[in-house]
Amino acid sequence: MENKKKPLSSVLGIGELEPDNTGSSQVNVGAGERILSVAGGVLLLSSGLRRQSLGGFLTVAIGGYLFYRGASGNCLVNSAIGRNTTDSTDTTKALIEITKSLTVNKPREEVYAYWRKLENLPRFMYHLKEVQQLDDKRSHWVAQLADNKLAGALGTVEWDAQIITEVENEQLVWKSVDDAKIDNAGEVRFMDAPNGQGTEVHAVIQYRPPAGQLGGAIMKLFNPAFEQMIKQDLRRFKQLMETGEIATIKGQPSGRESEQEISQKPSLKYADADQQHESGML
Amino acid sequence: MKAVCYNGIGDLRTERVPDPSIINPKDAIIRVILSSVCGSDLHLLNGYVPTMREGDIIGHEFMGEVVEIGSEVKQLRKGDRVVVCSILGCGECQYCKDTNWSLCDNSNPHAWIPEKAYGDSPAGILGYSHAFGGYAGSHADYIRVPFADRGCFVIPEGLSDEAAVFASDAMPTGFMAADLADIQPGNIVAIWGCGGVGQMAIQSAFLLGASRVIAIDREPERLRMAKEISGAEILDFSKVDIHEALRELTGGRGPDRCIDCVGMEAVSEGLDYYYDKAKQYVRLESDRPIVLREAIMACRKGGTISIVGVYGGLIDSVPMGAAMNKALTFRMGQQHGQRYIPRLLEHLQKGELNSSFLLTHKMSLDAGMKGYDLFNKKETMRVVFAPGL
Ligand SMILES: [Zn+2]
Numbered sequence A: 001m002e003n004k005k006k007p008l009s010s011v012l013g014i015g016e017l018e019p020d021n022t023g024s025s026q027v028n029v030g031a032g033e034r035i036l037s038v039a040g041g042v043l044l045l046s047s048g049l050r051r052q053s054l055g056g057f058l059t060v061a062i063g064g065y066l067f068y069r070g071a072s073g074n075c076l077v078n079s080a081i082g083r084n085t086t087d088s089t090d091t092t093k094a095l096i097e098i099t100k101s102l103t104v105n106k107p108r109e110e111v112y113a114y115w116r117k118l119e120n121l122p123r124f125m126y127h128l129k130e131v132q133q134l135d136d137k138r139s140h141w142v143a144q145l146a147d148n149k150l151a152g153a154l155g156t157v158e159w160d161a162q163i164i165t166e167v168e169n170e171q172l173v174w175k176s177v178d179d180a181k182i183d184n185a186g187e188v189r190f191m192d193a194p195n196g197q198g199t200e201v202h203a204v205i206q207y208r209p210p211a212g213q214l215g216g217a218i219m220k221l222f223n224p225a226f227e228q229m230i231k232q233d234l235r236r237f238k239q240l241m242e243t244g245e246i247a248t249i250k251g252q253p254s255g256r257e258s259e260q261e262i263s264q265k266p267s268l269k270y271a272d273a274d275q276q277h278e279s280g281m282l
Numbered sequence B: 001m002k003a004v005c006y007n008g009i010g011d012l013r014t015e016r017v018p019d020p021s022i023i024n025p026k027d028a029i030i031r032v033i034l035s036s037v038c039g040s041d042l043h044l045l046n047g048y049v050p051t052m053r054e055g056d057i058i059g060h061e062f063m064g065e066v067v068e069i070g071s072e073v074k075q076l077r078k079g080d081r082v083v084v085c086s087i088l089g090c091g092e093c094q095y096c097k098d099t100n101w102s103l104c105d106n107s108n109p110h111a112w113i114p115e116k117a118y119g120d121s122p123a124g125i126l127g128y129s130h131a132f133g134g135y136a137g138s139h140a141d142y143i144r145v146p147f148a149d150r151g152c153f154v155i156p157e158g159l160s161d162e163a164a165v166f167a168s169d170a171m172p173t174g175f176m177a178a179d180l181a182d183i184q185p186g187n188i189v190a191i192w193g194c195g196g197v198g199q200m201a202i203q204s205a206f207l208l209g210a211s212r213v214i215a216i217d218r219e220p221e222r223l224r225m226a227k228e229i230s231g232a233e234i235l236d237f238s239k240v241d242i243h244e245a246l247r248e249l250t251g252g253r254g255p256d257r258c259i260d261c262v263g264m265e266a267v268s269e270g271l272d273y274y275y276d277k278a279k280q281y282v283r284l285e286s287d288r289p290i291v292l293r294e295a296i297m298a299c300r301k302g303g304t305i306s307i308v309g310v311y312g313g314l315i316d317s318v319p320m321g322a323a324m325n326k327a328l329t330f331r332m333g334q335q336h337g338q339r340y341i342p343r344l345l346e347h348l349q350k351g352e353l354n355s356s357f358l359l360t361h362k363m364s365l366d367a368g369m370k371g372y373d374l375f376n377k378k379e380t381m382r383v384v385f386a387p388g389l
């Protein structure tokens, strides 16, 4: 069924920008090959995930790569050897938008300052491994891909971003630049909440799914999980700002582990147990 | 350590699991001295609250000794004897600041699950399914308590472990039920359910000015306690028509305030019990709102309905027409324990509330399943596990 609802950005009047069409929209794998890649990937993935062994993990890794290649239409090998098996008609590009607003019970200056120091973002955005500020406007981002079952197999995705508008304590707008693997753009606004209830944070993130109809269809499947992840990221931002810590159950005991197992030290950076649990429940 | 773990519907196992450790700076580790079963644990065990996972440690009503504190814990010291609120509150979000602790924005790491079902997420609850955070529970030798400064209350000297343990959950829930009912001096209050929460609601209603409390149940022992210890007039729903009886006992007006301490797993002798049971069985309805229907019909015009019995999802055939045309007020919620516990400990010390009689069976953790069987069959008021036994 076609979704006839307008993107929220057009209602809210914020985040009405489009990511540049540079990186992820570039296709060098043909449609036929991509369908096979995805099918093979799904098969290996689902059989791999059912096994918890090393063999299972390797199957997941290979399945994950094939899946990524098929879904994204971007084959690292193809691009390395300059091969391109694309049909020229396969260029449909949809824009995916994620919006989330929440209220943080802290003064606007404080909330803005924490966010503006982009190096802080991976503390609560668990899909980000690292953000490096290159200069005042430019930054380098390193992320794990949307679905954490695939993340281990796919490794990391990196891109550079540029701040295009900045109004201190009010607004930040950025865009990915220079052949990003996933073209994206976003805007965050900071406003006073009524009655001294702190700061409203309004975020709109847009990204271009990997190119082509197959890519679009696959990304639609993944979109709820990705959207869920972004929303969880923002919720963790609120927790961190308000309480100084992020609520978690990672590292707590249960009857699923035996007493002999040393409970691993949890880290703030990667709450993969929580995330795996989340995706299992979606 | 030892812990009572959920292993599937109706299946608990006492297992050896790793000890908990400090994970976040505001955590404390508590050595559990007493940990009580609670009616809402039965909703988990009977499969009415989804998102339980095999291996989850259950239990949320407990007291014990602080044995370890995180770097940001300021109010507690090792060795403190504390009672711990079953519901977690961060103390920093707007809801906590307004003392609506069970609505805390920040204590549920799985907030997205209830947000899908309820539109919003309530606070995290210890040992109470993954929708409410997935925190490990208290039927164990040790438990990790997040936001410990907010949820742990030092028990005054001279107050017994047996009395203090219920200040964790049953007492604040019962007291809140009476508080939300907005009892005016002289009001007649009807209370459905004479378990631990119901008993505390009866006593609290008197403390807040009720002239008479009418308590409803069918278990003879619970009714006896409601009458002899908590001081209520009692009605056995298996013997009388509750609606008729409440009208007759109140000069034809109906009770001024009606309190539902039963919730989703209500039973009755009437047809609507089988209606709800059948719908619940085929998953067309998640809860059995028998008490709620009865309370709405029985309540006097302009009266208040206070709900602390747990409802999980969707209910059918609630007489909204009656509620609207009789101009009833509805108030409800999970307990805001942090708001009430200090006051309750004082009432206990002064002898204005009596809670230790709720403890009818004390058992070791090894008797986990046996204790719940007893409780499930309503053959006991409260089974309390003492890991030291
Ligand atoms: Zn309870």
Ligand SMILES: [Zn+2]
Residues within 6 Å of the ligand: B089, B090, B091, B092, B093, B094, B095, B096, B097, B103, B104, B105, B106, B107
């Ligand atoms: Zn809070």
